[in-house]
Amino acid sequence: MARRETCGSLRCTTVREGILSVKFSRVITGRCRLGFILLVIAVICAAEALRHSAQADELQSGIAAYDRGNYARALKIFTPLAKRCDKYAESHFGAIAHAQYKLGQMYWAGLGVPKDYDEAAKWYQRAADRGQAEAQAALADMYLHGQSVPRGTEKAVELYRKAANQGMAFAQYQMGTMHYEGAIVAKDPVQAYLWFSLALTGLKPGDTILVTGLLSVRPEGKVQVNKVINK
DSSP, X not given: OHHHHHHHHHHHHHHHHHHHHHHHHHHHHHHHHHHHHHHHHHHHHHHHHHHHHHHXXXXXXXXXXXXXXXXXXXXXXXXXXXXXXXXXXXXXXXHHHHHHHHHHHHHHHTSSSOOOHHHHHHHHHHHHHXXXXXXXXXXXXXXXXXXXXXXXXXXXXXXXXXXHHTTOHHHHHHHHHHHHHOSSSOOXXXXXXXXXXXXXXXXXXXXXXXXXXXXXXXXXXXXXXXXXXXX
16 A cells, blocks of 8 residues: 555656746746747847948038038939938938938939929928938929929928928028018917027028028117027
């Protein structure tokens, strides 16, 4: 009888040890799987970072060529960069969006390519859809004057406002001008003063259009403008 009980106890002990062994193996396997998943995520993130760094370097090379007047080189860099459909590059300052804006500029002004408002509007729209403020303002100007897009003041105001809300001084100046003149939006001196004041803080040397506009509305702005320009 005692022998049977001993055998039964040993059998139970063996079964329990087997169950514990299986559970421990599952824990180890689960941890290994989690570690592998985290490693894969880390590798993917590192690859994305390197890719965005490479895009930023490409963009800077294109901008440098553009600034030197080497438009053929700039076009060669901007075009493939602008055509990439990158769901991770939809930030306001993404390299792809900026390249699209620059292409729009080149087609709008005929720099290194035949002047083509259709192409300009296409690239401005793509960049604007990504939240690129300069492209939003440029596209707004095309809507304001009906260049290759239906003339629409409401659409122009909408785009100017989007760019202005991102801190773009030219768009803020345009908002101020529209509220000051009252031709496109309701005349509102308070809103005009607000937008002009915001534009004033973003002025850079060479922003003569902004300076002229501000001085015509705010004679006392001369001292403030000079402070911004000369700092």
